[in-house]
Amino acid sequence: MKRRHFLTGAACALCSAALTVHSTAAEDEDFICSSVEPPQQSFEVDFYAWTEGRTPESINDAIAAAKTNFKLNDYGTAFLADRWREMDGLTPNSGVITLGIAFLSGSAPQQDLVRNLAVEWLEGGVEQRIAFRFDVPPSKAQIRISFNPDGGNNSLVGRQALLSPVLNRTMNLAQVTRRVTLHEFGHALGLKHEHMNVHGPIVWDEKKVISEMRETQGWSSATTRRNILQKLSNDASCVGDPGFNPQSIMLYPIPKRWTLNGFSSRLNTNISDRDRQCLRGVYSI
Numbered sequence: 001m002k003r004r005h006f007l008t009g010a011a012c013a014l015c016s017a018a019l020t021v022h023s024t025a026a027e028d029e030d031f032i033c034s035s036v037e038p039p040q041q042s043f044e045v046d047f048y049a050w051t052e053g054r055t056p057e058s059i060n061d062a063i064a065a066a067k068t069n070f071k072l073n074d075y076g077t078a079f080l081a082d083r084w085r086e087m088d089g090l091t092p093n094s095g096v097i098t099l100g101i102a103f104l105s106g107s108a109p110q111q112d113l114v115r116n117l118a119v120e121w122l123e124g125g126v127e128q129r130i131a132f133r134f135d136v137p138p139s140k141a142q143i144r145i146s147f148n149p150d151g152g153n154n155s156l157v158g159r160q161a162l163l164s165p166v167l168n169r170t171m172n173l174a175q176v177t178r179r180v181t182l183h184e185f186g187h188a189l190g191l192k193h194e195h196m197n198v199h200g201p202i203v204w205d206e207k208k209v210i211s212e213m214r215e216t217q218g219w220s221s222a223t224t225r226r227n228i229l230q231k232l233s234n235d236a237s238c239v240g241d242p243g244f245n246p247q248s249i250m251l252y253p254i255p256k257r258w259t260l261n262g263f264s265s266r267l268n269t270n271i272s273d274r275d276r277q278c279l280r281g282v283y284s285i
């Protein structure tokens with residue numbers, strides 16, 4: 001799904017890359033996010049990630065509910081392979097996934113803003129399963145943040161951050177804004193872009209999108225198709241909230257001129273209840 005994920009990084013680039021700390025109202029509305037989708041993962045990887053810590057009865061019940069309520073195949077919640085596991089965090093065997101966060105650069109105001117915004121994800125029941133611990137040593141951090149103004153806005157998706165060299169960044173914030181910070185932390189928790197939701201209503205004007213992305217971003221048609229135009233399969237739907245969510249923080253603004261059916265979306269600057277509902281499903285809350 002798009003708030004959903006696979007084994008690649010979500011690279012999000014703002015057309016305007018000035019590094020500033022400012023309010024939501026000042027954010028650039030040309031927010032372009034690119035997420036390279038690889039082939040779907042193997043059954044074994046998905047099944048292991050999903051069943052860890054569950055009893056056979058709870059597994060069967062969850063599969064039956066998913067098939068009935070969301071019309072998914074047995075292991076259709078493929079994105080679950082990227083969810084963080086309790087043993088990945090700083091407090092294993094505690095019932096809580098504690099993710100350590102290290103700042104590799106950035107001013108005190110930038111870091112403070114990130115601290116204050118990131119914890120907004122830990123509401124609506126999500127805090128029962130996930131916690132953040134800031135300012136841990138980079139060698140112990142699951143999420144490592146840099147503020148390179150030329151590095152784009154991007155984050156590795158969920159536990160794929162464990163594949164990154166231990167002192168490398170897993171997230172970069174070229175613009176330290178509310179929207180960008182919340183969006184990238186959504187990726188860090190395992191969510192993907194909402195515009196790729198198979199249940200979405202978007203009918204793209206492909207020629208126009210490809211043309212504009214070539215002119216403004218230098219993207220090839222293949223890159224634009226992979227990052228914007230393609231939809232993920234139903235296998236990647238979020239078991240917690242499989243439908244398209246127009247209020248999702250993981251949906252970036254889509255201008256009406258890019259679609260054939262008049263669809264457009266605004267700049268969402270808040271985490272929606274359905275974003276948290278998706279996370280509750282991912283983390284079995």
